[in-house]
Amino acid sequence: MMAVATLFGPALSQDIGEGFSLTATDGRRIGPEELRGRPYLLFFGFTHCPEICPMALSEISLRLEDLGPDADRLTPIFVTVDPARDTPEHLRDYLGWFDPRILGLSGTDQETATAARTFRATYRKVRLADGGYTMDHTAAIYLMDAEGGFFGHIDYRDDPEMQLAELRHLLAADGRGADNPEQGH
Amino acid sequence: MIDKPLTLLAALLLLAGIPAMAEQGHHDIQIGQSWALATPPAVQVGAGYATITNAGAQPDRLLGADTQVAGKVEIHLMRHENGLMTMRPLSDGVEIPAGGTLELQPGGVHLMFLDLIRPLKPGETFPVTLDFQHSGPVEAEFTVRPAVGHHGDEAQAAHSH
Numbered sequence: 001m002m003a004v005a006t007l008f009g010p011a012l013s014q015d016i017g018e019g020f021s022l023t024a025t026d027g028r029r030i031g032p033e034e035l036r037g038r039p040y041l042l043f044f045g046f047t048h049c050p051e052i053c054p055m056a057l058s059e060i061s062l063r064l065e066d067l068g069p070d071a072d073r074l075t076p077i078f079v080t081v082d083p084a085r086d087t088p089e090h091l092r093d094y095l096g097w098f099d100p101r102i103l104g105l106s107g108t109d110q111e112t113a114t115a116a117r118t119f120r121a122t123y124r125k126v127r128l129a130d131g132g133y134t135m136d137h138t139a140a141i142y143l144m145d146a147e148g149g150f151f152g153h154i155d156y157r158d159d160p161e162m163q164l165a166e167l168r169h170l171l172a173a174d175g176r177g178a179d180n181p182e183q184g185h
Numbered sequence: 186m187i188d189k190p191l192t193l194l195a196a197l198l199l200l201a202g203i204p205a206m207a208e209q210g211h212h213d214i215q216i217g218q219s220w221a222l223a224t225p226p227a228v229q230v231g232a233g234y235a236t237i238t239n240a241g242a243q244p245d246r247l248l249g250a251d252t253q254v255a256g257k258v259e260i261h262l263m264r265h266e267n268g269l270m271t272m273r274p275l276s277d278g279v280e281i282p283a284g285g286t287l288e289l290q291p292g293g294v295h296l297m298f299l300d301l302i303r304p305l306k307p308g309e310t311f312p313v314t315l316d317f318q319h320s321g322p323v324e325a326e327f328t329v330r331p332a333v334g335h336h337g338d339e340a341q342a343a344h345s346h
Contacts, residue, residue, distance in 0.1 A: 047225075050232040050297050051263065052270050054222055054332040062333055090227055097225035122269055129276065130257075132299075136271040157292070 016150035017042075017142070020115035022079060022105035025092035030105055032148040039151070039170050040075035042142045044121050046082035046135045047094045054098075056139065056156035059163065061099040066164050070171055071101065079105045079115055081123040081137050143170045213241035214281070214317055216325035221298065222332045223307045231255070231305050233296035233313065233327055234289045239281040246318035247287065248278040252327075254311050256300030263292055272297075278318070305329045 021031040028034070043060065045053035057078065064071040078095055080086035083106040086094075091104035107115065116123055121138035128134060143151040143166060151170050154163045219235035239245050250258040260275045279294055281287040289295050296313070298305075305311075310326045317323060 047228055048230050050230045050261075050272075051222065051291055051295060054225070055291065058332040093227050094225050124269075126271075126273075128274065134272055136269050138268050139265075139270045140268065 016119055017144050017148055018118055020111070020118050022107040022111055022115055023088065025088040025095075025104040025106075027088070030103070035075060035144070036148055037146055038073060038075050039146050039173070040077055040144050041167070041170075042077040042079060042119065042144065043139075044079050044081050044116060044119070044123060044137050045139075046080050046137070047086050047090060048082065048134070052139050052156070056141065057095070057098040057102065059156045059160070060102065060141065062160065063163055063167055064099055064101060066160075067167060067171075070168075073171055074167070076102045077105060078102050079112070081112060081116065081135050083107060083109070083112055143167070145170065145173055214239055214245060214320045214323050216315060216323060219313070219325040219327045220330050221305055221311075221327045223329050224301060224305045226304050228304070229299065229301045231298035231301055232291075233258075233298060234291065235296075235325060235327070237281050237287040237289065237315075239283060239285055239287075241319070242283055243319065244283050245281050245320055246278045247281065248316045248318055250296055250313050250315045252298065252311060252313040254302055254305065255298035256302070258313070259297045259299065260294060261297045262294050307331045
């Protein structure tokens, strides 16, 4: 996939999504092992984000609706790059407003950095003149298969039909219980 | 017939002043399609968008804005740099060319509402006073819309660079 090469460089896709450990809003520790068995999508963001994160989460919520019962076969995940402000309670309330199925993950600064690194995502804190700060961050929505392997990525600005097709491909690639007779594309 | 020189002078000054006053009155600035994103609970930041047209003969500049629902309003520019989404305040404001249009839209320049006093709910409207360098304050009603289906706006913004 050309998009993979652009984001990650050649021959790196095997490593993506390995070795991260974060805390879910209900207190569980979540890493690749806990997610194995179901495909998942993952987005890095922060709740003080006025536009990108609300729009991305809205698109994800709409796609979950579009998928109907198939949506329950994947895990949508939001990882905060701003754990200082995005406490588990706040994350849970924020994400619940979009779709209660979205799993919120946060961690220490080190755990956050490790998670971003494994997805080849970047983020940085930018101080603002009034003493506050914003976060620059990668806005890709990562698609991971049920074995925890990198499948692809979509962008919240992509055409919704294209996003939906990618999600259906992700679900079809999960060999168990696929009700779509077309495997792959 | 004017027989008093002072009256003539006053009349001439008044006549000279009128074109200057009419040159950049607030009616040169029109604000349309003004809307804001609905916000989740416990989030104090929001985004606002509008189409600003300048019918005047000289450029104007949007310097800032005020609204009762937020403690502060800033103008921010979103950019996409090597896969990284960034957002920066435009502390000098942004220009609206003479006879031109400025689009505040997703993916580009937008108003950032800071320290919201309450969540913005879809369907409600609230007034925002936009402050222009030459035209002064201009008020517009912003309609709150849900955060969905604006990908067309971003596509437009992306294509306009």
